[in-house]
Amino acid sequence: MPLKLVKVEAENSTKILDGLNGEQQKAVSIIDGPLLIVAGAGSGKTRVLTHRVAYLIEQGINPYNILALTFTNKAAREMVDRISGIVPEYAASKVWAGTFHSIFARLLRNEAEHIGYTSSFSIYDTDDSLAVVKAEMNTLGINQQQFPAQAMRSRISWAKNQLIDWQAYSASADTYLQKQTSVVYEAYEKALRANNAMDFDDLLNNMIYALRASDDILEKYQERFRYILVDEYQDTNRAQYIVINLLAKKHKNICVVGDDAQSIYRWRGAEIQNILDFQKDYPAANVIRLEQNYRSTKTILAVADSVIKHNRKQIPKKLWTKKHDGEPVSLLSCPDDRDEAAKIVNLISEKTKSGKTGYKDFAVLYRTNAQSLALENAFKMGNIPYVILGGISFYKRKEVKDVLSYLKLLVNPQDSESLLRVINEPPRGIGNTSLRYIKIFAEKNSISLYNAFQRANEIEDLPPKAKNAVKNFISLVEKYRADIKASSPYSLAFMYITETGIMQMYKEINTEDSLDRWNNIQQFLSDISDYFNRNENAVFEDYLNQLSLLSDIDEKDTSQNQVKLMTLHSAKGLEFPVVVIAGLEEGLFPLAKAEMHFEEEEEERRLFYVGITRAQEELYLTYANRRLRFGDYSTQAPSKFLSEIDKNYIKTDKSYQHTFISQQEKIMRERYFDDGTKNEYNYSQVPQEIPELRAGDWVIHSHFGKGKILTLAGTGMNAKAVVNFNSVGKKVLMLQYAKLKKA
């Protein structure tokens, strides 16, 4: 029975609609029925979304009936924060706002028994899932040389994304590869079930199964989520699409927001078609285009437009802005990646000298994480504060994952993956041979590995020493399992982890690396304490739940005055006064793949578009002729994307400009630089005095501290020194960059 919904005029909602442009106001106030908001970059999308939720609440809709789905925790948190700025916080906090994965994990805890899980299921991240694949391949005797586990895992994940279960996959498997995959797929799925664990894909798929399991469940959630908002709709995959549509089917109050031009997650199953087809799915849909950009200069928008024009598949739209023309985009050509990094650093230090811009106003964006290394070195050398966002997450470090697995085991002892992970961390004298006996016993009796551990006494082949070790381990876990609800979760975790001996192990190894790990565990534990201070009623499951779905980028402190380095993907949704996009070379950006479909190239172009539109005032593009890859130098031509930019908006900034050295440069030179600059070097490095140095001298480096010069080589620009630092050992330094002082 559809609710009778009353259109409310804007008059009593002046506050919420204040300061919004006409289209934005419509996007906020059309609350009934399907609505597609095509929101161009910088068009105030988040503002519209949050105001819309606030508006719904003000119209008397129970916040508990509002579901707002995002892709990142950060986006979700920002949404909740900003909603609480408009409506009372108790109302804002009742809105179901979160990532697909976290919201569904929460719902699945309640519905677990309908789909054959218990509510304490574990969540496996990509690494955990890979470990399961490897283990299953081992048991099945499938050669991992021939079938790399990574590729196996991604084929399985791809199938799950398409909602092809192992039965269906197996039925349609033709090639040898597919047949082998189907065998692993089946074993993998059964292992996850046996472990009472779900991977990321399962969080979506099982939600569908739960909704389809009975009309009651479907009805329940359709009634609960009467108003649905989906952010970044262009990034939804098939499973997400189906869940959304199942939930929205009854009330059809579904509002999706997205920008097809910013669809950059095809590789993980996103179907851009979902947004392109929204009007087919909902013929009655209202469509609103937000085309006024509040972020970038006219020049930057023009550059973005000249690039994206080369894509064929897109919803027609034209961004415009009232902002000033702004500076032309600067193009920097560099001989190699080291030089590129040095130039970027130099650029930033020049620009910040005047005091008008601070370090925090800069972002350096790149295609692959590997590029961050050269940049990082240059920033250290140049003494410029920076922070890397994304990359190897704190939560993916071995020691942190080990501790996490200890905790998972406490909540879900069926989780064999976690058990195997920690059983010899620290070494307990339970080796491979013993483990094999225990596994065989578990299989023979159809019990979990943990249960087999508990009944180790019955395993004849197990040597007494191992039996004893197993017994000690089990009683440790059981001791704290018994307490899990009673004492404070933090002190429980602290005592438990201490007693496992993992911290002591790292302390005893006593190397720089191991003390680092020890520190990380400490930090992790204080993170736990923090969490339970903030969430007083939370239980362990809640903590583990959010943790598995957390990424580093959600956590990093971005408020400091430092330059931000990140991949272009991580930059989506962010904005910065000055943006540098580095590594614009064929093969790197667009990134080369074996077979490049035009669709993949279009996705790379959209990624470039996303990068360009992050900039508010200034944009710098850089490329290197030579780059260190796989420990070797490779040369490549400048990115084809560069030649797509309208020439009128490009300037070659002499003060940061090197000269041209390679063949491939010719095109670029004719196009952009042909103004008499010939092959003269024009290093932009601030001239600085290099003190007279000799081998054997003691020197001080701003970052590495004190060290002794071992050898010196080269002259002038190329002067190098090998220095043995007290802190980090031997380093090779270019004297022109490393500001060495005599000690």
Add this chain to the structure above:
DNA sequence: ACTGAGAGTTATATT
């Protein structure tokens, strides 16, 4: 059972 050396593999992006 555990350690370390050497070989082999790997670098697109993320919930």
Add this chain to the structure above:
DNA sequence: AACTCTCAGT
């Protein structure tokens, strides 16, 4: 260059 895995030695 950096990481993981395997295998032989202890």
